[in-house]
Amino acid sequence: MISTVIITGTRKTLYVYIDGKENKITTFRSNVKEALTANDIEIGSKDKVTPGLDSNIKDKDKIYVKKAVNVELKLDGKTLTIQSAENDVETMLTAEGIQLNALDRVSPSKEEPLGEGLQVEITRVESKEVKEVKPIDFATVTKSDTSLQQGNNKVIQQGKPGEKTVTTRVVYENGKEVSKKVISEVVTKKPVEKVIAMGTTGSYTPSRGSNMRYSNVMRMKATAYTSDYASTGKNPGDPYFGITATGTTARRNTNGYSTIAVDPRVIPLGTKVYVEGYGYAIAEDTGGAIKGNIIDVYFDSNNQANNWGVKSVNVYILK
Known part of the structure; x- marks a missing residue:
């Protein structure tokens, strides 16, 4: 009689919800992990269990199991298969220690719920400002000169090219250039005009x-x-x-x-x-x-x- 009382006192009824589906189990075990194992409920390394596997249990407790799903992730030229029980893409990436830069694009969006076979692609986006010094062509101007005979020309000032600093924003996606836009041009040295005197005096x-x-x-x-x-x-x-x-x-x-x-x-x-x-x-x-x-x-x-x-x-x- 004493033995029967002890057994009845340690028996527990638990409610296990696996991905929202209820399972009622009984166990004599003392913690979550032992109770689930004793009832042939397998827990994968990426599955989420609440309360934790090492938590003690008591009669009528509720245990929530969220099974990890397989997600295909394309990142940095590689295709990875990730198991995750996170709620959405963003929390999955955080859990996996995958860092996103400010301009990186995620497809589908970071708010997309995870599901079996979901395909996620991260496009690494990098923006650089490139500065180049470029020449500025000089203009050639002509001036009438009555001291020169018609048809005779004379260079009275040699032209000199100027310089400008051109700043260009270059955008790369996964290391490949996809766009280039000039965002500023600053003249650092003005060009000098070439001046040619054109003879206007005819001869007869x-x-x-x-x-x-x-x-x-x-x-x-x-x-x-x-x-x-x-x-x-x-x-x-x-x-x-x-x-x-x-x-x-x-x-x-x-x-x-x-x-x-x-x-x-x-x-x-x-x-x-x-x-x-x-x-x-x-x-x-x-x-x-x-x-x-x-x-x-x-x-x-x-x-x-x-x-x-x-x-x-x-x-x-x-x-």
């Missing part, structure tokens, strides 16, 4: 005479006039007979400068020119019919003026 040699230099040439219509009434509306004896708009006396000087009438908006008064087929002249006069690209060359007689007629000539603006 009449059929008779020496070489002359000119700044511009215009194709113009050339008529002829004299000091007579038909051309000027004035007769000899008039105080303004033969007097030009600039106050000079109109003249034809084959060995020097003759008088021509111009439109001052095209050729300013006082400008020295060379008229093709006529010779050297000064823009000293104006006329009511002289508008635009027209000049009126002066002759001493009507016969000379009539012989000239109307021509298209090159007018060289002299230096």
Whole structure:
């Protein structure tokens, strides 16, 4: 009778929940591990048991067992099979001592619940800022130079390249470059322009005479006039007979400068020119019919003026 009382006093009824499913067992054992083993309930190394396996038990206790599941993990070029009884991906990684960097990507998300056969991939993401010193090409500018003949050029300042520091953000995934973006450019040395002087002075040699230099040439219509009434509306004896708009006396000087009438908006008064087929002249006069690209060359007689007629000539603006 005494023996029966002792046996009845150490017998316990336990409720074991394996992944939420209830199992009712009886045991005479004193702790969780012995009770489960005695009832053929296997506990894997990664299974979670609450309370712990070494905990003492008493009648009517509840024991919770969460079985570990197999998870496939792709990480750092390797594929691992991990057994885990954690609740989600994040706690599994923490339990396995797998460190995540700030930019690393986890797929599926870290909040994904664990399940048998779940596939998890970690993409290692690294961002680096790379600084490079790069040259800056110099610009080439040209400037007109009236001291040089047309077609002649002269380098008056040599160009020098500048420098800039370019900062680029490079992103790597699993060690491979996937993107590159320039985030700043700082000029550390400004380039120096190359300056070239371009000659603008033309050179022309009449059929008779020496070489002359000119700044511009215009194709113009050339008529002829004299000091007579038909051309000027004035007769000899008039105080303004033969007097030009600039106050000079109109003249034809084959060995020097003759008088021509111009439109001052095209050729300013006082400008020295060379008229093709006529010779050297000064823009000293104006006329009511002289508008635009027209000049009126002066002759001493009507016969000379009539012989000239109307021509298209090159007018060289002299230096």
